[in-house]
Amino acid sequence: MSISAPSNPSGALGNFCSFLVRVVVVLSCAISIANADSARKLLQAPAESPARVPEGAPPVSDLPLPSNLPLIHKPHQRHSSPLSAPTVLAPGQPPFYGPLITSSHPPTSPRLSKPLMKRSASVPPAVELPNIAPTQISPGTIPAGLAEPPLSPEVSNCCKRDSILKRGTHGCHCVYPIKLDLLLLNVSQNPNWNVFLAELASQLDLLSSQIEIINFYVPSLSRLNISMDITPHTGISFSASDASKINSTLVMHRVHFDPNVVGDYKVLNLTWFEPPVPAPAPIVASEPVAAPAHQSSISTSPSPSNKGKHSNLILIFGISAGILVFAIISVLIICSCTFHEGKPKASPKESVKLRTIDAVARAGSLPHPSSTRFLQYEELKEATNNFSPASILGEGGFGRVFKGVLSDGTAVAIKRLTSGGPQGDKEFLVEVEMLSRLHHRNLVKLVGYYSSRESSQNLLCYELVPNGSLEAWLHGPLGARPILRDKDRLEELADPRLGGKYPKEDFIRVCTIAAACVAPEASQRPTMGEVVQSLKMVQRVTEYQDSMLTNNRPNQRQSSTTFESDETSSMFSSGPYSGLSVFDNDNISRTAVSSEDLHEGR
Ligand SMILES: Nc1ncnc2c1ncn2[C@@H]1O[C@H](COP(=O)(O)OP(=O)(O)OP(=O)(O)O)[C@@H](O)[C@H]1O
Structure with a gap:
């Protein structure tokens, strides 16, 4: 019994699985690209949409904004995440004067703060301010009679970029300030600067000690451009809400100075510094210069806005990863199911047989044919009485x-x-495989x-x-040939049930054909085609004779064109029987045999 092997189900399965895996990979790539695109868009969003109100400054964005609202620059970009790139504090509200960038000030005093100097290198010059351009008076000087503002004497090089030494502290205690430039419009001849600072501080909910004048500039007789550092009372920098509060208080003119001291004011610039936030990756999607120069910005890192973007990204990546894992698991399940369906279900009997074959194959270390039975040696030994003679x-x-x-x-x-030998074992198994598939x-x-390779035993059953x-x-001694060779014994070959009632001549002819077939040498035996032709001739001769007898026309036998004799033909063309022709007397020609007979093989 042979067990039909599946028509290579693993190959078809492999192709199917490989197709599904390809689909999953393509899907993954598509998802990744989509994610990357989304991420890129999210990252670029602040730079591409500068008019967007940052989520990180709700106190500010909620405020009614005046037309001349100065914008806040975000000075720290070097270490900032792109997600904390400058955002616009006041969308669509251009400042009346434009921001007064510190770098546009003539370098007057060596006491300009270090962050100011540094920032000038990275911030492009801003819009010119013709109305407040200096006229006759040199910067940093003060007209006679005008009381000079008390400049902060403390300058230190120990602080990092954009940070300044906190006044009144020991050692190198650096903080990140808010830099404020005010244009005082009606400065008295002898203003009390302490009163000015006290008024400013109290209306900004600050302490006087938090504000220090670091520079001044006199554009005209009664006007004075004053630069101040506002330092945080606690911590090293102002929070976003504190900075926004100070900004809005100033730009909305909620601060009122004594008209006899400095008069009204205009906010020229307010810059909020904060410590750089280390970014996990050097993503520099939006450089500081990419932000419009005329727009101040406020940014915290990480701001709630950026947190939201981060969470969006995490959500997208999470969903994508989930889809990917689900797809992979689905493919594995489908492949597994298909594989099990493709396996042939062997009957218990066949299973036992296969197990036996497997066991033997393992033992014999050669792959054994599975298309026929593997018989136990003990059974064969018992069947043959231990291979007895x-x-x-x-x-x-x-x-x-x-x-x-x-x-x-x-x-x-x-x-x-x-x-x-080993080669014989291999050939034996190949032969078994072949023989087991031949059925006729x-x-x-x-x-x-x-x-068994070990015992060098190979048996076929x-x-x-x-x-x-x-x-x-x-x-053999009792076989046909000895009888055929003896004319006197030919009668022994005839079926006794015929009782001798058969045409003797025909019987002799058939015996002659049979004798030729058992010639000792194969080369002396007739081909099968010749045997068939001869037998047909015997049959036709018999039919012809019968017809002659029926029509009582015995002379026609000689004139028959069907069985014309060439006088040289014999029943067999070669061999010892070539001269023996029981048909000679009948003038039967082999050419009378139809062509279809010639095509019959040996
Ligand atoms: N299936 C069988 N049933 C009965 N006797 C068989 C069978 N197969 C073989 N024999 C006997 O065994 C003898 C040897 O057979 P075996 O097939 O081994 O050799 P062979 O066919 O005679 O020659 P060779 O070895 O060239 O194949 C045969 O002559 C026959 O008498």
Whole structure:
């Protein structure tokens, strides 16, 4: 019994799985690209949409904004995350004067604060302010009679960029200030600067000690441009809300100075410094210069806005990862199911057989054929009575053949092959595989086999042919040939049931053909085509003679064109029987045989 192997289900499955995996990979790529695009858009959003109100400054964005609202610059960009790139504090509200960038001030005093100097390198010059341009008076000088503002004497190089030394502290205690430039419009001849600072501080909810004048500039007689550093009372920088509050208080003119001291004011610039926030990755999607120079910005890092973007990104990546994992698991499940469906379901009996074959294959270390039964050596040994000489059927070129009966009652002929070595083992198994697939009614069926590399035993088990071989029947002592060679014994070959009632001439002709077929040498035997032609001639001669007898026209036999004789023909063209022609007297020509007969093989 053979077990049909599946038509390579693993190959088709492999192709299917590979297709699905490709689909998943393509989907993943698409998702990644989409994510990257989303991320890029999110990252670029602040720079591309400068008019967007930052979520990070709700106190400011909620405020009613005056037309001359100065914008706040975000000085720190070097270490800032792109998500904390400058955002606009006052969308669509251009300042009346434009911002007064510190760098546009003439370098007057060496006491300009260090952050101011540094920032001038990275911030482009701003809009010119013709109304407040200096006229006759040198910057940093003060007209006679005008009381000079008390400049902060403390300058230190120990602080980092944009930070300044906090006044009144020991050591290098640096803080990030808010820099404020005010244009005082009506400065008295002898203003009390302490009163000015006190008024400013109290109306900004600050302490006087938090404000220090670091520079001044006199554009005209009664006007004075004054630069101040506002330092945080606690911590090292102002919070976004504190900065926004100071900004809005100033620009909305909620601060009122004594008209006898400095008069009204205009806010020229307010810059809020904060410590750089270390970014996890050097993402510099939006450089500081990318922000419009005329717009101040306020940004915190991380601001709530950026947190929101981060959470959006995390959400997108999370969903994408989830989809990817789900797709991969689905593909694996589908592949697994398809693979199990593609497997042939062997019957219990076949399973046992396959297990046996597997076990033997493992033991014998050679792949064993699965298309026929693997028989146990013990069974074969028992069937042949331990390969006793009495069981021998015959011996061929590859070993002896023993007669036996298997445990299930099947009569078999067991051919025990002589060892052919390792190569012989391999060839044996190949042959078994081939023989097991050959099925024909004229071929002896292979029942099973046994093979062991260790014991060098290879046995084939065939169906038993009970009546002996053809050769024995033809050439053996009781066979046909000895009788055919003796004309006196030919009658022994005729079926006794005929009782001698048959055409004797025809019988002789058929015996002649049979004798030719069992010639000792193969080269002397006729081909099958010749045998068929000869038998047909025998039949036609008989029919012709019958017809002649029926019509009572015996002379027509000689004139028949069907069976014209060439006088040289004989029944067989070669061999010892070539001269023997039982048809000679009948003038039967081989050319009378129809062409279709010639195509019949041996
Ligand atoms: N299936 C069978 N049933 C009965 N007898 C068999 C069967 N197979 C072989 N024999 C006997 O065993 C003898 C040896 O057969 P085997 O097939 O080994 O050799 P061979 O066919 O005669 O020649 P070769 O070795 O060239 O194949 C045969 O002559 C026959 O008598």
